[in-house]
Every structure is written in structure tokens, then in C-alpha cells.
Amino acid sequence: MGTGVRDNEFDVIIVGGGITGAGTARDCALRGLKVLLIERHDLATGATGRNHGLLHSGARYAVTDRESAEECIKENMILRKIARHCVEETEGLFLTLPEDDLAYQAKFVESCQAAGINAEIIDPKEALRMEPSANPDIIGAVKVPDGAVDPFRLTSANVIDAKLHGAKVMVYSEVTSLIKEGDTIKGVETFNHITKQKEKYYAPVTVNAGGIWGQHIAELAGAKINMFPAKGALLIFGHRVNNVVLNRCRKPANADILVPGDTICLIGTTSSRVPFEEVDNMYVTPDEVDVLLQEGEKLAPSLASTRILRAYAGVRPLVATDDDPSGRNISRGIVLLDHETRDGIKGFISITGGKLMTYRLMAEWATDLVCRKLNSSETCVTMHTPLPGSEKENIDEISQKTWSKPGATHKATVGRHGARAVSIGLNDEYDASLVCECEEVSVGEVRYAVNELDVHNLVDLRRRTRVGMGTCQGELCACRAAGMLADAHKCTDRAKNDLKSFVNERWKGMYPICWGDTLRESEYSQWIYSGVCGLESEGCETDKAE
Amino acid sequence: MKMQEKNISENNFEQCIKCTVCTVYCPVVPVNPLYPGPKQAGPDGERLRLKKGLFFDNTLKYCLNCKRCEVACPSGVRIADIIQSARIKYTTEPPKLRDMILASTDFMGSVTTKVAPVANFALGLKPTKAVMDAVLKVDKHRTFPKYASKTFESWYKKNVKAFQESFNHHVSFFHGCYVNYNYPQLGKDLISVMNALGYGVHLLEKEKCCGTALISNCMIDQAKKNAVNNLESIRKSVYERQMPVIGTSSSCNFTIRDEYPHLLGIDNSDVRDYIELATRFIYRLVEEKKVKMVFKKDYKAKIAYHTPCHMERLGWGIFSTEILRMIPGVELTVLDSNCCGIAGTYGFKKENYEVSQAIGKPLFDQIARLKPDFVACDCETCKWQIEMSTEKEVKNPISILAEALDLIATSEANK
Numbered sequence: 001m002g003t004g005v006r007d008n009e010f011d012v013i014i015v016g017g018g019i020t021g022a023g024t025a026r027d028c029a030l031r032g033l034k035v036l037l038i039e040r041h042d043l044a045t046g047a048t049g050r051n052h053g054l055l056h057s058g059a060r061y062a063v064t065d066r067e068s069a070e071e072c073i074k075e076n077m078i079l080r081k082i083a084r085h086c087v088e089e090t091e092g093l094f095l096t097l098p099e100d101d102l103a104y105q106a107k108f109v110e111s112c113q114a115a116g117i118n119a120e121i122i123d124p125k126e127a128l129r130m131e132p133s134a135n136p137d138i139i140g141a142v143k144v145p146d147g148a149v150d151p152f153r154l155t156s157a158n159v160i161d162a163k164l165h166g167a168k169v170m171v172y173s174e175v176t177s178l179i180k181e182g183d184t185i186k187g188v189e190t191f192n193h194i195t196k197q198k199e200k201y202y203a204p205v206t207v208n209a210g211g212i213w214g215q216h217i218a219e220l221a222g223a224k225i226n227m228f229p230a231k232g233a234l235l236i237f238g239h240r241v242n243n244v245v246l247n248r249c250r251k252p253a254n255a256d257i258l259v260p261g262d263t264i265c266l267i268g269t270t271s272s273r274v275p276f277e278e279v280d281n282m283y284v285t286p287d288e289v290d291v292l293l294q295e296g297e298k299l300a301p302s303l304a305s306t307r308i309l310r311a312y313a314g315v316r317p318l319v320a321t322d323d324d325p326s327g328r329n330i331s332r333g334i335v336l337l338d339h340e341t342r343d344g345i346k347g348f349i350s351i352t353g354g355k356l357m358t359y360r361l362m363a364e365w366a367t368d369l370v371c372r373k374l375n376s377s378e379t380c381v382t383m384h385t386p387l388p389g390s391e392k393e394n395i396d397e398i399s400q401k402t403w404s405k406p407g408a409t410h411k412a413t414v415g416r417h418g419a420r421a422v423s424i425g426l427n428d429e430y431d432a433s434l435v436c437e438c439e440e441v442s443v444g445e446v447r448y449a450v451n452e453l454d455v456h457n458l459v460d461l462r463r464r465t466r467v468g469m470g471t472c473q474g475e476l477c478a479c480r481a482a483g484m485l486a487d488a489h490k491c492t493d494r495a496k497n498d499l500k501s502f503v504n505e506r507w508k509g510m511y512p513i514c515w516g517d518t519l520r521e522s523e524y525s526q527w528i529y530s531g532v533c534g535l536e537s538e539g540c541e542t543d544k545a546e
Numbered sequence: 547m548k549m550q551e552k553n554i555s556e557n558n559f560e561q562c563i564k565c566t567v568c569t570v571y572c573p574v575v576p577v578n579p580l581y582p583g584p585k586q587a588g589p590d591g592e593r594l595r596l597k598k599g600l601f602f603d604n605t606l607k608y609c610l611n612c613k614r615c616e617v618a619c620p621s622g623v624r625i626a627d628i629i630q631s632a633r634i635k636y637t638t639e640p641p642k643l644r645d646m647i648l649a650s651t652d653f654m655g656s657v658t659t660k661v662a663p664v665a666n667f668a669l670g671l672k673p674t675k676a677v678m679d680a681v682l683k684v685d686k687h688r689t690f691p692k693y694a695s696k697t698f699e700s701w702y703k704k705n706v707k708a709f710q711e712s713f714n715h716h717v718s719f720f721h722g723c724y725v726n727y728n729y730p731q732l733g734k735d736l737i738s739v740m741n742a743l744g745y746g747v748h749l750l751e752k753e754k755c756c757g758t759a760l761i762s763n764c765m766i767d768q769a770k771k772n773a774v775n776n777l778e779s780i781r782k783s784v785y786e787r788q789m790p791v792i793g794t795s796s797s798c799n800f801t802i803r804d805e806y807p808h809l810l811g812i813d814n815s816d817v818r819d820y821i822e823l824a825t826r827f828i829y830r831l832v833e834e835k836k837v838k839m840v841f842k843k844d845y846k847a848k849i850a851y852h853t854p855c856h857m858e859r860l861g862w863g864i865f866s867t868e869i870l871r872m873i874p875g876v877e878l879t880v881l882d883s884n885c886c887g888i889a890g891t892y893g894f895k896k897e898n899y900e901v902s903q904a905i906g907k908p909l910f911d912q913i914a915r916l917k918p919d920f921v922a923c924d925c926e927t928c929k930w931q932i933e934m935s936t937e938k939e940v941k942n943p944i945s946i947l948a949e950a951l952d953l954i955a956t957s958e959a960n961k
Contacts, residue, residue, distance in 0.1 A: 238560045240596045263593040293550065304550060307560040396600055407582075408594055408603040437564070437590050471593070472564040515550065517621075521563040 010036040010168070010203040012370050013188055015175050015217055017041075018048035019151060019356055021209035022158035023363030023382075028370060029165035030385065031378035036201055037159070037167060038190060040174035042460045044155040046211045048356060049463060050282075050314025052234065052268050053261040054245060055079060055087055055147030056357045059094060059119055060252055062111035068333055069115035071358045076145060078360060078383050079154075084390040085418025086153040090260060092146020092245035093127050094119075095138045097298055100250045105140050108249055112144065119144050131244040133300045146245040148261050151356055152463040153416065156453060157387035160420070164388065171454050173199070178206065178220045184346040185221055194456065205370050208350040212279050212317040218350055223343040225350060226320035229279050231313050233288040234268030235296070235513065238307040238471050241265050246299045255295030262415075263439060263470065264309065267296035274315065284311040284512040307517050309473060310509030319353045334358060336365045347373070389418025398422065412440035416465065417448075424448045435484065436477035438470020446481060450488045458482060458502035474506045475525040479533060496535070503529055559589035559628055561621040568615035568625050573885040574608055577904040581608035584615035587632075588625040595632055602636035608901075609633075610889035611762055612855035627808045630761065634809065637764050644682040648891040649763040652755040652772075655693070655727030662695040685899040689934055691728040691926070698730035702749060706737055713746035717827070718783040720776075720793040720802070723755050724926040732794055735948035736824055740792075742953045743828065743837045744960035748789060750779040756798040759891050761809055773806045780817050790820040792827045794944050796924040797890065799823050800856035823924065825943050826865040832872065839872065839947075840955035846875040849946070850918035852909065852932065854925035855885050866924055866943045873950045879916055884909040888931035903935065910935045922946055 012028050014021045017039025025037040039045075058072030079087050096102050105121065112119035120143045127141030128134055134141075159169055172193040179187040179200065187202035208217040215227040240260045248256035258267050270288045289311055297304045319335045335353035339345040351366040364380045371378055386392075395414045399406035402414075402422045409432060414421040424444045425431045431444035449455045449464040458481055461467050467481050468474035478499055486495035503525070510522050530536035562585070569575055569583040581587070587606050594601035606629055615625040647654060658665045668674050669690040679686035698721055710716070717740065725733040737747045754776055757769035780802075783789045793799045802821050806812045831837040849870060853863040863880075870878050887906030892898050913921060913936045920939045921932055929940035 239593045243597075260597075263597055308550070395598075405604075407605060408586075408591055408601045411601055412594060434586075437586055438593065440586075440590075440594065471560065471562065471589075476564055476566075517561050517563065520621075524563050524565065 008201045010034045012205045013203040014207045016209035017043040019359040022155045023359045024366045025162040026158040027363040027367040029162040029167040035167035037169045039171045047314045052259045054259045055149040057144040057146045059144040073117045082386045086150045088148040092144045094142040094247045094249035096140030096249045133242045160388045185348040212315045228318045230316040231274045232269035233284045233313040235292045236309045255292045258299045282313040308513040311512040389420040391419045409440045435480045436467040439466040441465045457498045562589035562623045571618035573905045578901045584625045588628040613859035645763040649759040651723035658693045662693040666692045683896040685896040698726045698733040710746035716746045716789045718789045718791045722795045722798040735945045738948045742956040756801045758797045758801045773812045784820045792824040796854045796857040825869045829865040838959040840952045845950040848877045848919045850879045852881045852923040854928045886928045886931045888927045
């Protein structure tokens with residue numbers, strides 16, 4: 001392929017830089033297509049970055065949704081191989097509490113086994129040995145192959161590979177309209193929020209991978225997709241309480257999954273319908289916080305006394321099936337729409353529904369359809385091609401090979417970037433010094449992210465490196481990172497505004513749970529940024545000037 | 547909802563608000579760039595280690611366990627405990643022969659006192675020092691404390707045990723390895739003072755090394771054995787014989803009171819309040835007017851008091867300095883709060899010698915400027931360090947008290 005002669009001509013344009021878009025861009029690029037990936041904000045800003053980060057075994061869906069369960073366990077096994085540096089093989093437990101019906105366990109295990117999930121009933125005492133933080137009152141336990149997956153890392157790795165295979169990636173570019181000739185979509189018109197330029201790009205196929213926002217992209221094409229936004233709220237705790245995923249063995253309900261993720265753990269989720277108009281403005285209510293804590297404490301009692309770092313919410317992109325636009329019949333599975341057969345719109349497809357776990361399969365289906373439309377016979381290889389950084393070695397092996405005396409910083413860096421960490425300079429004293437102390441992010445790593453990983457501001461940097469994701473929530477690292485960005489972009493004003501919005505973004509997550517030590521810490525942060533750095537007064541003047 | 551009313555985790559590291567004052571107060575940070583500092587090694591590193599043990603950083607061994615970070619912390623985080631616990635939990639290499647020798651104060655003491663003259667002579671010889679430096683990596687600059695030819699315990703049993711019962715009041719004495727094997731005179735001084743104050747002094751049924759050096763060299767099984775043994779004897783003293791336990795070493799006291807529960811996980815809550823330093827015990831008796839001290843008329847001394855790090859952590863420096871201030875004719879200066887750098891066995895190790903001396907330099911300089919007659923201090927390892935690094939002799943406040951008290955008049959006054 002690669003037929004486009006001019007810079008703005010591609011084989012396929014993918015709209016949406018979540019995990020689905022990133023995965024599709026990678027799959028298309030690996031099959032030799034000339035790819036453009038467009039994202040209006042940063043990578044993984046939507047539902048991709050706002051979930052549990054659970055590497056589902058599929059057990060959760062086994063009883064209610066066999067198809068999803070089967071997809072999950074297959075993808076689970078694939079991701080363990082191709083995304084080693086994004087995945088943590090923690091195992092999972094489904095716990096039955098005294099208030100739960102133990103009879104459900106038998107049905108659960110039977111459904112798991114039917115879906116190909118290795119679910120094994122174990123003695124509650126054995127479960128407590130596996131995970132000492134689990135509620136000691138449990139009356140039943142089932143072991144399943146759950147794990148943890150870092151969605152930011154996973155998205156980034158897919159984008160890196162797409163770029164290594166020739167894809168062009170444009171973040172902060174918003175699709176303003178689709179270029180339509182007759183009944184065919186010929187390309188997209190975009191507005192680049194960084195250069196403030198309007199641009200046009202052409203391709204014979206455009207893929208709508210906009211998640212919940214895909215409803216709007218479809219509208220631009222003249223098609224209608226009925227999305228049913230379902231909000232899910234989660235709480236992040238200050239450290240890992242558990243090292244094994246803990247689930248409730250009951251019909252899926254609120255706050256019944258506790259996942260260890262990197263240095264923290266998360267309890268979630270709630271589920272509530274929200275109007276489409278609100279999907280860009282998610283906030284967590286006090287009621288949601290209460291439910292999460294009440295139920296979470298039943299899984300791991302120590303959550304009651306563990307510091308909470310933040311609360312956040314995401315939107316599941318649930319899709320109404322076509323034969324029932326009322327939404328009573330909502331699919332949680334993968335939805336691939338060929339708008340040519342569905343709506344008579346040529347050169348336009350939508351890939352939506354699904355979940356983080358099944359992104360690769362979604363990308364495979366979407367790319368298969370793209371290839372059919374482009375008459376390409378290339379087949380999918382993503383199920384056995386490791387993502388960049390996920391080559392065979394583990395953290396220790398990579399660190400020992402690369403540095404003479406690897407310390408915590410080196411290993412943390414390898415933990416985040418896998419084998420690609422070897423190209424991050426950490427030998428020089430300055431490069432090895434820390435920007436983010438909580439998460440051990442060095443100057444070298446920040447520089448690598450800014451140069452190589454499409455980082456335009458501090459929030460982007462957080463998603464690529466975990467800067468500001470630790471206990472201090474940006475208190476010490478944000479100003480250092482802002483300094484480095486000011487150097488990189490040669491603009492201190494931009495960096496100052498960026499710092500302000502980053503600190504405010506951190507505060508948004510702390511606000512719903514701001515008590516105890518998180519409150520103390522936020523007061524201290526405010527003192528640093530308003531009192532010492534004078535960030536607030538500066539903001540007031542600028543605001544007045546505007 | 548009761549939840550989250552007290553959101554303090556077990557290790558309490560989440561109370562850290564990253565103010566970094568601990569790193570400012572750490573004596574190692576300014577002199578050893580390899581050490582990441584208490585904040586990073588402690589509360590920050592702990593989050594990574596909870597994820598996977600492989601994030602344990604071997605540079606944590608540079609921590610002196612001086613606890614100055616904990617004294618500085620405004621949030622009450624037990625930073626040094628977190629660091630030492632991590633060393634205990636994750637250190638995989640077995641202790642080196644050198645570390646085992648340095649840490650086994652009990653064993654070495656009991657063997658060496660039997661051949662004390664030979665051992666002292668040999669340990670002082672340049673060739674011996676050269677061999678120890680080269681083979682064992684014990685720094686050649688170090689002077690080993692002299693071993694006594696007779697242990698304190700055997701002296702006690704032979705000479706003073708019998709008449710201790712004749713007093714009205716009684717205490718037990720946790721003498722520690724230093725008094726027993728190296729410097730029985732300090733124990734004798736304590737007995738003179740306590741007897742003069744009307745207190746009979748008794749030994750514990752069975753005393754083992756408190757374990758300070760065992761803990762800092764990660765010989766945890768031995769430390770636990772000793773702790774269990776000591777607490778059993780202390781309980782007998784406190785509950786069967788109604789005798790509180792006093793000591794003359796700030797580190798032994800600190801270890802028994804705080805490191806047993808925090809680092810060894812051994813509960814001492816039933817006896818913790820009955821273990822204290824002799825100076826604190828005496829100070830209280832004087833304050834409550836239960837005893838009188840009569841001093842020699844002609845005693846004169848210009849004294850500089852050094853507060854050992856563990857004394858800072860205990861918050862007990864004030865009792866020793868106030869006792870010294872009670873002595874007429876004493877001109878007392880409390881030295882600036884600085885670590886002397888020895889930190890028990892740390893400074894004896896060849897790889898730490900330079901760091902150890904660099905840490906102590908401000909203290910040594912201040913002592914040189916002040917020109918006291920001698921230095922006062924409640925810790926034996928600080929004593930070795932200061933005596934090696936300055937020209938001044940170092941005395942325990944109890945020994946100073948024994949010199950300054952008119953023991954006969956005091957005995958009369960307390961009858």
C-alpha cells in the first residue's frame with residue numbers, strides 16, 4: 001500500500017487516540033498501510049485512562065455475558081505475552097462474604113470453566129495467605145487469572161509501534177468535519193489546537209474510534225449511533241493494600257473490584273447513566289465516594305484507614321443495538337459498524353463498545369474491514385508480535401544488563417518503559433536526578449517523554465511517566481517538570497499556565513476525598529504554589545487582563 | 547460512617563506530606579551522595595517496595611539509623627524504622643564475617659575478657675590493625691575499646707551483691723556489653739551513686755546484649771532471641787521483685803524501649819515505662835524530693851555535653867544536662883545537636899570511615915573551639931568516636947556524678 005503521494009494523503013485515517021484508535025493504528029501500520037491517527041486531546045484521555053486498569057480474566061462476565069468472558073480470557077493470555085511491561089500478573093480472587101450467597105460460587109465457577117477461564121475454588125485460609133489484606137471473614141474464595149494492566153503505557157506502546165511502522169500521529173487535533181463527496185467520506189478537516197491551523201487530510205477509509213465521542217463523529221458523517229453513557233467512579237488509594245486483584249463473588253455490582261496498579265490500588269466502580277451533554281465534565285459525588293468506601297472496606301478492611309489520593313470517573317461507551325434504538329438492549333460487546341452497508345456511507349467505519357481488555361481484538365476486526373475495503377490481503381499479526389519494550393526480559397534482567405549498579409530509579413524506569421528504558425540516559429548525575437520523587441521519575445525520563453512520546457504539557461507527561469501520580473500529587477514534581485517543559489518549548493509563559501492547569505487538575509481529583517492527610521498535603525501544596533511560587537496572584541492578574 | 551476517621555496505615559508512611567525536612571536533617575545526605583536520603587529511602591521507597599521487593603535499593607545500608615529524621619518529621623512518620631525494616635525484610639546477602647564479629651558484642655566480649663591483656667595488646671598493634679583493615683575491612687584508624695580482664699558481672703557478684711539487699715529501695719541495672727566487658731568502672735560508679743541515694747542495685751536474672759548492633763547488621767534472629775530473653779528478665783524484675791530497670795547507655799535503653807516493638811515486632815508495652823536511663827530516674831527522684839544529693843565543695847569542671855542521636859529521639863538529653871547543672875562548680879555547655887558519625891558499628895567499617903568522620907566534623911570542631919576539661923555523653927560509641935577524633939576524654943554523666951558527689955554525706959542524707 002502506501003499509495004498516498006502527497007503529505008496529507010493516507011490509506012486510512014483513524015479518529016480517536018484512546019486504546020482502540022491506538023491499537024487500530026498499530027494493526028493497520030503493521031499491515032503496511034499508511035496511517036494517520038488523530039486525537040483532539042492527548043492519548044488515553046477518555047475512557048481508556050479512566051477505568052480500573054484490570055487485566056480481566058473474563059470471570060466477572062462469565063455468568064452474565066459468555067461472549068465477553070471468552071474474548072477477555074483470550075485477550076488476557078495474549079496481552080501477557082505481547083504487553084509484558086504494561087501487564088502485571090497478579091492473579092485474582094473472587095471472594096464470598098457472609099452476606100453473599102455461597103450458592104452463586106458453584107454457578108460462577110461452572111460458567112468460568114465453560115468460557116475457558118481457569119477458575120479454581122480454594123480454601124478461604126489459602127486465599128488469605130495469598131492476599132493477607134482480604135477480609136478475614138470470607139466464607140468462600142475462587143482463584144482466577146486476573147491481573148493489572150496500565151492503560152497509559154499500553155496506549156503509548158501501541159502508538160510507538162504504529163509510528164515505528166510509518167504512522168503519523170497528531171494529538172491536539174480535532175476533527176471539525178468529514179470531507180464528503182456524494183455518499184463517500186474522502187477525509188477529514190481538522191483544527192490543530194497547537195498551531196491553530198485548519199488542515200485537511202484524505203484517505204479512502206476513515207475509522208471512527210472516538211469511544212463515547214464517536215457518536216458525534218458519526219453525526220458528522222451523517223450516521224446515527226445511539227450511545228448510552230454510563231459513568232463509573234473510582235477511588236485511588238495512596239499505596240498498594242493488596243497485591244492480588246480482589247473481586248466480590250456475586251452478580252456484578254458497585255465497588256466490587258480492588259485492583260493493585262503500579263504503586264497504588266483502586267476500588268471501583270459505580271455505574272450510573274449520565275446525559276450525553278455531561279460526558280466531557282465528569283465529577284465524583286459524595287454518595288459515590290460513600291458507596292465505594294462502604295463496599296471497598298468489605299473486600300479489604302484496611303481500606304477504612306488507608307489514605308485516599310483521588311477520586312475520578314470515566315464514561316463507558318455503551319452502544320444500543322441497531323434493532324433497538326431505545327437503549328433497552330445495550331451491548332457490552334464489541335460493535336463494528338460498516339456504515340456503507342448500514343447507512344449507505346462509503347469509506348467510513350465505526351469501532352466502538354468493547355473494553356480495554358479487548359482493544360486488540362477490536363483493532364483486529366476494524367483493520368480486517370479496512371483491509372477488505374482497500375483490497376488488501378494482509379493478515380493480523382498483533383496477537384503474537386510484542387509491543388515495543390515488551391521483549392522477553394523482566395525488570396531485573398534489563399536493569400542488570402544496562403547499568404552497573406541499578407537502583408530503584410533505574411528499575412522504576414524499566415517498569416514503565418520496558419526494554420525501551422535502555423535508551424533513556426540515566427548515567428549522568430543530572431539526568432539521574434529526580435523530577436518526581438514519589439514515583440522515581442528522573443530528568444532523563446522526562447526528557448525522553450518530551451522528545452519521543454508526543455508530550456505537549458504536564459498532564460500528557462503524567463500519562464507517559466507517572467509524574468505527579470504519587471502521594472504528593474504534583475506538590476514537588478510539577479514545578480520541576482514545568483521548568484523542563486519551559487526549556488523544551490522555549491516559553492516560560494506557556495509553562496506557567498500549564499503548571500496552573502496541572503495543579504488545578506490534580507486538585508479536581510483530590511477535592512471529593514479531601515480529608516485527613518490528603519487535606520494536609522493539599523494545604524501544603526497550595527502554600528507552595530500560591531504562597532511561594534505566587535501562582536495564584538499571577539492567575540488573578542491574567543484573568544483581569546482577559 | 548466510622549470509615550476514614552483515622553486514615554493512618556500500619557507503617558504510617560502515608561502521613562508524610564513530602565516536606566523533605568527529614569532529608570535536611572539527615573547527617574548522611576550532605577556527605578554521601580550515594581545515599582538517597584530518608585524521604586526517598588523511607589516513605590517514598592516503601593510504596594515501590596510494596597509493589598515488588600526488587601525495588602529495594604541496597605544504598606539503604608548507608609542509613610545510620612540515628613533517627614534524626616524522625617525527630618525532625620512534623621508528621622510523626624517513623625522514617626528510620628521504615629528504612630531499617632526494609633533492610634531487614636529485603637536484604638538477601640548474609641552478614642559478612644566482619645559484621646558478625648562487630649555485632650556480636652556479647653560473644654566477643656565473653657571470649658576476649660578471658661585473654662584481655664593479650665587481646666588489648668594485639669588489637670593495638672599496627673600489624674594487627676593493618677591485617678584487620680585489609681582482611682576484615684575494619685578501618686585501621688579505629689581504636690578498639692579496651693577489654694577488661696574481669697567482667698562487671700563477676701566483679702558485682704564477688705564484691706557488692708551481698709549488701710545490696712540492705713537498702714530500702716531497689717532497682718535493676720541493665721549494664722550492657724560496654725560496662726560488662728570494656729568499662730566496668732561505669733557500672734561501679736552507678737552502684738556508688740545509687741547506693742548513696744539509698745537504692746540497692748541488682749542485676750537482671752539473665753542479661754543479653756540489647757541487640758542494637760545485631761539489628762543494624764541485619765542479624766535479626768539473634769536480636770529477637772536476645773530481646774525475648776531480656777524482656778523476660780525485665781518482666782521478672784518489674785512484676786516479681788517490683789524493681790524498675792535503669793541503664794547508663796542511651797542506645798541500649800532506646801533499643802529495648804522502641805526498636806523491640808518497631809523493628810523486631812516484639813511487644814514490650816507492659817514493661818516499657820519501667821525501663822529508663824539512670825539520669826532520668828535520678829532527676830525524677832530529686833524533683834520529687836525523694837532523694838538528696840550532697841556535692842563535694844571543691845569540685846570544678848568545664849564540661850561540654852554531647853547529646854547522642856538516640857538520646858535526641860528519646861527526648862531525654864534534658865535529664866542528663868539538668869543533673870549535671872545541679873553540680874555546683876560545673877560550667878556546662880550543651881553542644882549543638884550533631885551526629886558524631888560513629889553510629890555503633892557503622893564507623894568501624896572501612897567503607898564508612900570517611901563518611902563517618904565527615905559527619906562528625908562539626909561536632910569535633912566545636913569541641914576543639916570550646917576547650918572543655920572533658921566531654922559528657924550517655925553513649926559509649928559516641929565516646930569512642932569523640933575520644934578518637936578529639937583530644938578530649940568523654941565521661942558518662944553517672945561517672946561525673948560519682949566524682950562530684952560527697953558519697954558519704956549523700957548516704958547520710960538519704961538514710
